[in-house]
Amino acid sequence: MKENGMITLRRIATLAMACLLSVMLMTACSMQEDDILSGVPADIETRLAVYTPTEIKADLSTLPQQEQDVVAKLVEAAAIMHELFIEQACPGHEKMQTVLAGYKGKQAEAVRAYFNINAGPWDRRFHFESFWGDVPHPDGANFYPLDLTDAEKAILEEGGHGYDSLYTMIRRDENGGLIAVPYSEYFKDGLTEAADLLREAADLTANASLSAYLKARADAFLSDDYYESDLLWMDLDSAVDLTIGPIETYEDGLFGYKAAFEAFVTVTDPVESERLDKFKGELPWLESVLPIPDEHKNMNRGSESPIRVVDEVFTAGDTRTAVQTIAFNLPNDEKVREAKGSKKVMLRNVMNAKFNRILTPIAETLIVPDQLDGLAAESFFLHTLWHEMSHGLGPGRIVKDGEQTEVRLELKDLYSTIEEAKADAMASWDIFKLQPKGYFDETIYRQQAVTYLAGLFRSVRFGIGEAHGQANAIQFNYLLNRNVITVEDGLFRIDVEAFPGAIESLVQEILMIEAEGDYAAAAEMVEVYGGMSDALGAALVALEDLPVDLLPQFSI
Ligand SMILES: [Zn+2]
Numbered sequence: 001m002k003e004n005g006m007i008t009l010r011r012i013a014t015l016a017m018a019c020l021l022s023v024m025l026m027t028a029c030s031m032q033e034d035d036i037l038s039g040v041p042a043d044i045e046t047r048l049a050v051y052t053p054t055e056i057k058a059d060l061s062t063l064p065q066q067e068q069d070v071v072a073k074l075v076e077a078a079a080i081m082h083e084l085f086i087e088q089a090c091p092g093h094e095k096m097q098t099v100l101a102g103y104k105g106k107q108a109e110a111v112r113a114y115f116n117i118n119a120g121p122w123d124r125r126f127h128f129e130s131f132w133g134d135v136p137h138p139d140g141a142n143f144y145p146l147d148l149t150d151a152e153k154a155i156l157e158e159g160g161h162g163y164d165s166l167y168t169m170i171r172r173d174e175n176g177g178l179i180a181v182p183y184s185e186y187f188k189d190g191l192t193e194a195a196d197l198l199r200e201a202a203d204l205t206a207n208a209s210l211s212a213y214l215k216a217r218a219d220a221f222l223s224d225d226y227y228e229s230d231l232l233w234m235d236l237d238s239a240v241d242l243t244i245g246p247i248e249t250y251e252d253g254l255f256g257y258k259a260a261f262e263a264f265v266t267v268t269d270p271v272e273s274e275r276l277d278k279f280k281g282e283l284p285w286l287e288s289v290l291p292i293p294d295e296h297k298n299m300n301r302g303s304e305s306p307i308r309v310v311d312e313v314f315t316a317g318d319t320r321t322a323v324q325t326i327a328f329n330l331p332n333d334e335k336v337r338e339a340k341g342s343k344k345v346m347l348r349n350v351m352n353a354k355f356n357r358i359l360t361p362i363a364e365t366l367i368v369p370d371q372l373d374g375l376a377a378e379s380f381f382l383h384t385l386w387h388e389m390s391h392g393l394g395p396g397r398i399v400k401d402g403e404q405t406e407v408r409l410e411l412k413d414l415y416s417t418i419e420e421a422k423a424d425a426m427a428s429w430d431i432f433k434l435q436p437k438g439y440f441d442e443t444i445y446r447q448q449a450v451t452y453l454a455g456l457f458r459s460v461r462f463g464i465g466e467a468h469g470q471a472n473a474i475q476f477n478y479l480l481n482r483n484v485i486t487v488e489d490g491l492f493r494i495d496v497e498a499f500p501g502a503i504e505s506l507v508q509e510i511l512m513i514e515a516e517g518d519y520a521a522a523a524e525m526v527e528v529y530g531g532m533s534d535a536l537g538a539a540l541v542a543l544e545d546l547p548v549d550l551l552p553q554f555s556i
Contacts, residue, residue, distance in 0.1 A: 040132055044110045047131070050461075051117055051322075052547035054353050057555050058267050058311035066204060067240050071265060071313060073201035074242050075556055078263035078316040080194040081244060084187050085261040085317035088169075089251055090120035091142040096133070117322060117551065124322040125548070127465035128253075139413075140254030144170045145178070152178060156255065157412075164409070166259040167224040167246055183246060184224045187261075191221040194244075210238040217244060230331040234306070234340040241266045241310060243330065243345065248318055249408075250416050250467050256408070262317035264328075266310035269348065276307045276346075279389065282437075286430055287393050291508040296515035298395055300338055307385070311349040314554050323462045323549050326351045327384045329391040329423075334406055337396060344388040346381075353550055354458075355380050361546050363454035366539055368491045374450030382440075383452060386427035393430075394422060400517040410517030416467035417530065418522050421474045422510040424459075428452055429507045432500045446496050453485065453494045457539055461548045470530045477529040477536065478506050487535055490542065 041047065060068050086093050100112050111132055115121060121135065122128040128137035138146050144156070155163070155178065162168045162180030169186045173179045184191060195218035202214035213236055216229035226245060233243070243266075246259035287297055319325045327346045331337070355377045363375045397406050408415050428448055435444055459472035479485045484495045484502045513521045532540075 039134075040107065040111055044107060044114060044131065047123065047125070048110045048114050048117070050125075050548040051551035052357060052549075053553055054357060054550040055555065056312055056349055056353065056550070056552040058313045058349060060267065060313070060556075063239060063267070064206075066206060070201045070205045070210075070240055071267075071556070073197050073204065074240070074244075074263075074265045075314045077194045077197035077201070078242075078244060078265050078314055080190050080197075080316075081261040081263040082316035082320060084190050085251075085321070086119050087187070088143060088258070088260055089141050089318075089321070091138065091146060092135075093120060096121060100132075119321045123463075124466055125461075125463035127463065138254075140170075141251050141258075142169075143252050143258040144254060145172050153254075159409075164255070164257045166249065166257065167226075168258070182224045184222050195219075195221045198244075205238070205240070207238040207240070209236050210240060210242075214242070217242075220245065226331075227333065227336065230333055230336040231340055233331065234336065234343055239268050241268055241308065241345075243328070247330065247332065249332075251318060253413060256411075256413050256415050259332075260318040262319040263315065264312060264319065264325075264345070264347075265314040266308075266312055266345070266347070269309045269311065272309040272348070273307060276309060276385065279385070279439075280307060282434060283389065283392065286433060289433065290394060290511060291504055292394075292511045292515060296395055296398075296511070298393075298397075306341075307344045307346070307389075309346045309348050312347045312552075312554075314556055315552065320552075323466070323468070324350055324354075324552055326354060327388045329388040332408075334396050334408075337392070342392045344385070344392075346385060346388070350550070350552075351381060351384060352377075358547060358549065359451075359454050359458055362457050362543060363450070365542055365546065366457055366492055367450065367454060368488055368493045371446075371450050371493060374446045374496075375454060376447040376451055379444070379447040379451035380455065382431060382444075383427045383448065383455065386430040387423045390423040390426035390430060391419065393426065394511050395514045398515060398517050405517060407514045407517060411514070411519055411522050414519065414522040414526055417470045417474070417526060418510060418513060420467050420471035421525075422507070422514065424471055425475055425503050425506045425510065428499070428503045432503075445500070449494045449496045449499045452499075453492060457543065460536060461540060461543060464530065464532060470526065473531065473533075473536060474525060474529040475506065477531070477533050478502075480533065480535055481529075485535075487538075490538065492535075492539065 060071060063071070090096070100115055103111065114131060118124050121130055121132040122137040123131045130136065156170065163170060163178070165180060167183045168180035169183065171179055171181050198214040198218040202211040205211050213229060213232040216232050220226045220229045242263070244263040246261050248262065249256045249259055251260040252258040284299065287299060290297055325347060327344065329342050329344050331342065359380060360375065363372060395407050397404065400410060411418055431440065431444060431448055434440065435442070456472045456476045460469055460476060462469035464470045464473045476485065479502055482502050484498045486493050486495070509525070513525065
């Protein structure tokens with residue numbers, strides 16, 4: 001029954017894709033190559049050049065040969081996540097890629113490369129506007145049917161029937177109704193292949209915690225139940241580390257329900273990780289002094305919050321697209337977080353590359369010369385670290401109108417933006433709270449302010465159509481509005497004295513939006529501060545010739 005249903009569904013899905021693509025393909029087939037390429041922005045090569053090719057290397061030579069073989073298997077499994085992600089992100093991607101592959105010439109090469117960076121023909125730096133063809137980007141990517149009516153959106157918004165599950169694709173059944181298809185069915189072939197590779201790696205490795213995690217993750221791919229494997233991921237104690245599966249929900253711009261496939265293959269630096277582990281002991285204290293009423297503080301989150309500092313070996317899927325991740329905090333499942341806390345993973349080799357190749361040139365272009373001495377790699381690292389720690393602080397599961405719910409479910413499509421703004425602002429707040437406790441000397445105030453300012457420009461350049469970019473626009477405009485950031489002859493100055501107080505106000509406002517699950521207040525914050533102010537626009541123009549991000553070149 002199920003199997004037959006699936007065949008029908010697949011057929012319907014294929015037909016839907018064919019319809020969408022027929023517009024693009026009819027145009028493509030009836031035009032000459034020159035005509036097609038004239039539909040591509042003239043600045044496509046400039047757009048491509050903002051992603052500067054950068055070698056990302058990790059030293060595997062200290063690993064025994066056996067564990068190096070494990071890494072090779074994990075990279076193979078990770079590569080499958082990339083294929084699954086493109087299916088989630090881009091309706092009709094196969095046909096588009098076929099058409100693209102037929103083009104020749106220099107500009108065609110740029111279009112292909114840009115298509116790969118964006119996982120589709122829509123520019124992630126510019127609100128997903130089309131850079132090739134004229135098919136508008138669907139808010140729900142390929143997670144939902146493209147022809148959803150308003151009535152159907154309301155039904156999906158209510159949830160139930162698997163509609164609001166992290167791990168289902170929404171498709172139409174044979175009667176045209178909506179149906180939630182579990183990832184394990186929809187992506188059966190790819191997930192089975194990836195599961196086999198994880199099991200092979202599990203048999204190869206000498207590390208028991210890695211072996212147990214890989215086996216459980218393989219099972220999860222086929223059952224859509226990630227809970228057990230998330231717990232085991234928290235317990236991983238291995239030089240070789242893997243984060244893989246359907247994880248973040250940023251790609252679902254319609255409801256923020258659906259998790260996108262991605263993978264990080266990394267190797268751990270145990271010495272650096274241990275140095276940082278001491279910070280975790282401060283998390284309960286920081287939660288207790290958050291600038292909100294006690295009733296909203298969440299003292300039940302797990303106290304076990306390991307920090308890992310790793311070097312990236314290979315990435316795929318969601319995280320490989322457009323802007324490269326420098327750190328993450330997982331798992332997202334609140335049940336796992338309450339049982340085990342969450343794990344912060346800092347991608348050290350990526351972070352170093354970004355400080356040198358992106359952040360330093362930005363600061364030199366935009367910040368007043370007499371503040372440049374505040375720019376510090378250590379501050380960039382600390383802010384990123386505390387950004388990740390801050391995702392584990394503040395409201396997560398909340399009570400609204402007497403009902404248990406989660407901030408994520410209440411803030412829906414705005415959740416990612418609000419949560420990223422919280423983590424960023426709170427990162428500075430955490431560091432200032434900890435300074436008097438002796439963790440940092442007083443130069444941290446100046447270093448943090450200047451490096452944070454450079455970091456805001458760096459992130460807004462990601463595009464305000466993306467959660468992290470918009471979150472940074474909110475912070476920039478909030479501080480500009482309060483004269484904590486000022487403009488002098490096209491250069492920017494940050495008021496080092498006023499910064500800690502202003503950032504606490506912002507943290508407080510965001511935490512109350514989350515504590516009350518207040519969608520309207522979140523929308524107002526995004527509306528008032530999330531846009532491109534004149535000052536911000538002018539700053540971005542000054543940065544036009546600098547690379548925005550890295551295009552990672554992995555050596556494996
Ligand atoms: Zn974050």
